Amino acid sequence: MTRRKLTAEEIELWRKVAKQAERLHPEIPQSVHPATLPKPKPTKTPKARIDAFELGQKVPAKPSRNTLKPSVTEQLRGAPVQMDNKAFGRMKRGKLKPEGRIDLHGMRVDTAHPALVRFVLSAQASGKRLVLVITGKGKDRDEPGPIPTPRGVLRNQVPHWLSIPPLAQAVMQVTPAHISHGGDGAYYVYLRRVR
Template identity: 85%
Template sequence: MTRRKLTSDEIELWRKVAKQAERLHPEIPQTVHPTTLPKPTPKKLPKPRIETFEVGQNQPSKPSTNRLKPSITETLRAAPVQMDTKAFGRMKRGKLKPEGKLDLHGMRIDTAHPALVRFVLTAQAQGKRLVLVITGKGKDRDEPGPIPTPRGVLRNQVPHWLSIPPLAQAVMQVTPAHISHGGDGAYYVYLRRVR
């Protein structure tokens, strides 16, 4: 949008107004006509170079690895140790003998959860410290499908059940069992003392 030129009447009106107006800062010298800056000359930009493009040229050479959720066994092994470190090491090596055992093989979730709650709370009331909960490794799915499904429903649910009320107050440590006690198909549950 271009500015329009002032007419001679408008210029004369402006001069009358300017003579009658008081200066805001009289100590600053007044110039008759402000100097105008010269119009800038446009700089010529270099012509863009057209590059050839190949499909996949920006793709990284090594594909990134998928960051899948770690398995329940890896999560439990990485959990901080809550119990005595020496006893924990002996328990992981299978040197501590469990004082009680619950086998959940063949049970469904609706029967396994109450059985686990009953077993753990009873064992704690009896003063037992280490119990073994056998879940089994679970069956492989017939059809893998697009969504990865963890193997073994009880194997994945039991650690969760042990970490929520009413069992959370009774359980001190959960870790996968030694191979002599069932390996990845069983869990050592170390209980707190009743006070």
């Protein structure tokens, strides 16, 4: 877009307005401005040099998976060990036999939570150390959408329930069960001793 030139009437009108206006800072000397500003000199840009390239040269070899949050199983496997390391290793290999078990598989959340609280607290009171909580792996959603949804409601809720009161004071360690005891569909819950 080019600038249009002012007409003689517009220049005369401007001069009248400028004479009648009071200066904000009369102590500062008025600088003389040229009537027209000089045109800026264009700078020459160097010609862009295009390097040779091959199609797809910057594409990573294997596309990275987009994971928003690690699964509950991965979080539990990465959690620090709170119990005896030797017993923890035996438990993860399926060598320790659970002293009690509860099957929440197929229950709804509103019935599973009170059943879990009752079971864990009564198991601790009776002196049991290792119990098995079976949640099931959960089923896939009927409609896969753009937002990833975790598979299995109980499978994701049980570790959370075990980490908040009233069960937090009773639970020492939670880890996914060995394949012989249900694998990713069950959790080992190692309980604290009653003092």
